Amino acid sequence: MSARERAARAAVHALLRRVHGGVIELREPDGTLLAFGTQAPPPATPLRVRVDVHSPALWVELALHHGVGFGRAYMDGLWSCEDLVTLVRIAARAMEAGDRARERFLPLVGPLQRASWRLKANTRARSRERIAAHYDLGDELFSRFLDETMMYSSGIFERPDATLHEASVAKLERICRTLDLGPGDHVLEIGTGWGGFALHAAGRYGCRVTTTTISRAQHAHAVAAVRAAGLSDRVEVLLEDYRDLRGQYDKLVSIEMIEAVGWEHLDTYFRVCAERLKPDGAMLLQAIVASDRAYRVERASVGFINAFIFPGGTLPSMAAIEHSVGRTDLRSVRLEDITAHYAPTLRLWRENFLAAWPELVDHGYDERFRRIWELYLAYCEAGFEERRIQDVQVTLAKPRFRAEPLPPLPAAAPSATAARPTARPADADDDRLTAAAWD
Template sequence: MTDRSIQAGSVARSARPSFLARAAWRVGHAGLERLRVGAITVILPNGTSRLYGDPSSAHQGEIRIHEHAAFERFLIGGETGGGEAYMEGLWSSPDLAALIRVAAYNRASLALYTGWWRIPAQLGRTLAHRSRRNTRDNARRNIAAHYDLGNEFYRLFLDESMTYSSAVFESEDQSLEAAQQHKYQRMAERAGLQAGMHVLEIGTGWGGFAIHAAGQLGCRVTTVTISKEQHALARQRVAEAGLADLVDVQLRDYRDIDGVFDAVVSIEMLEAVGHDFYGSYFEAVDRALVPGGKASIQVITFPDVAYDAQRRGANWIQTYIFPGGLCPSLAVIEQNLHGTRLLLRDATDIAPSYVRTLREWRVRFMANLDAVRAQGFDERFIRMWEYYLALSEAGFATGLSQDHQIVLEKRRAVA
């Protein structure tokens, strides 16, 4: 660790730290001394700069502490407390995703997710999260909390197809728009879609895949969503594309789907189902598919070793971004196929493409802050969304999370 004094620029010179803040800084200092990958520069409220880790590493992060209260939030709230402190403007970083990436590589050393003293704060978050388990009524409320922020808000950073899921990039110079269309084509191919087929889509989004499958492939599409905002805009976009005769956009819970279809596609919807209802989701897919039919599903996953901790607790994203959300593991997905005729045929991780997708979304979001404010969102909301996009990018870059495209086939006999 090196220590030097600098002109802090935007770093505030706050009042003398409290006893708790001083104790929190000592704990943080000890964790930073244990860095094993990369380096983190800490700029303290008095302008002092301290460098921890390997200054020659390619992985460099910088955190600027504006108020001593930030130390207290990290100590008491751990990773979630650090995110809350960012939302409140207590600290910042010139490259937020790079900082979080270094922190993720050193998660065990920094120990921001363990500690008996964090139990009270975590218990409150966990109980609140469990109260939002995705029953039919809660699912509608949970989806509305995130997706019904307003269609115009999402237009500010998504591509023209209004696709809010990872693209699949084929090359370094491919545009986000082209990569999203490539993703749709991959999902269709993996489902075995051909002209004239009737495909069920679980989770409409704003209609991007339905428009692709009908307009480019000549499929009939029945697509279901429980977001009123997405339902309204998807119907409008389908009509504007001249595809209303091929695409039926329904405001319907996946548990209420009826009919039999040639194929099923579901893109980053499974994260909104929850542990208690995975079985219901896959039973619905099973009922909907013709024998021999395929389901092409894209889903954000956690490694199985991290699944139970995510299920039992409530992390920052579950608390502030996706109420009721839970990312399954591949093992949990396969366990919940028991009792169905679905066989897992393939799983491909596209996490590197999600890193780039999220980076492009964040750049577009930050370039449109005046428009975000004009829609009535305040600075705390802006910092929350910046943190969400940067945190997600770092998670996919470091392997804390993955994004799998899986193929299920209805061909197994039920025991």
């Protein structure tokens, strides 16, 4: 081990000694077994996990590059763990103090970091490139782990034994019924995905749907799916940036697309939504959100998800959403927390992905891709389990909207192993729905 690696190892060990949300056992390359951390007090679930270190280069990656180094080191095989979800859950519990510390440095580094972000802002051209980097990875990938609806967003599990397909359909039903869709409605969808919502809304509720995406692969898939379903007279699929849309619609739906907008364009996004709705219109937004503190900190940094999975993405906070909505004539009429349903959704995606891996190898995906995607899915599952991030459905309405929204979902978690709130107190400056930060 080099002097640089020894120094990095000492620094990382010092941080691990401060872990309080569970116990991490490290088995080093020479077989030495070290334990770090303490269990969180009840009622938090006791967590314990072992990590095998395969190279001392891991310490340098973690010490210098933090979350990005964590992901890159796993992708490169510098460490392994049989239970990635538990490992990230322990890390998530320990991050809160780090978030507060990072926030204190924002006055020093924030302006420079934000200037850097503006140079990399989601312009129309850059948005297309960034969306393609993730969503154009190939239908053979996404079709192997998503269900038949091809919905790449949280489902809603109405029964503990519900399938992934049933959860996706339940989510689509919830959206359509919340907006009281019917044959007389013309719906605009911002963020087509693979066409799951448009097909469901037009096929089951008889409404017209205009849906837009900037992913060429998703556009081609959705056009073919609409044609195959015989719904070309009711569904129009556009290959167009949301900022270039025209016309007015009765209802608007956007399902986990806002994360790709970028913090610097939130005002523009909601202004467009407001302009595209008729005076009595309403929209349903499904969004992954972070706490106010996380939003402030992550705007000035690049984490694992940004670096390897969703370039240019930003999780908004509820305060940021409310601020931008407040600059329009839209008003919030309903907010529902569906976080408990995302961990089981991600668990099933990860199981499907790993089960399909032998087939994916035949399509050219390599071992480094498998490792980073397995970590990505586990990372997000752990985030929702610990409520580091949350998923919400927000109904926004124009001034003349008068319809009555649905009653809330039952409070019970979807299964015995589904995500539940932890005992950690919320941030002192954040009494809204959201929990702690997502690194």
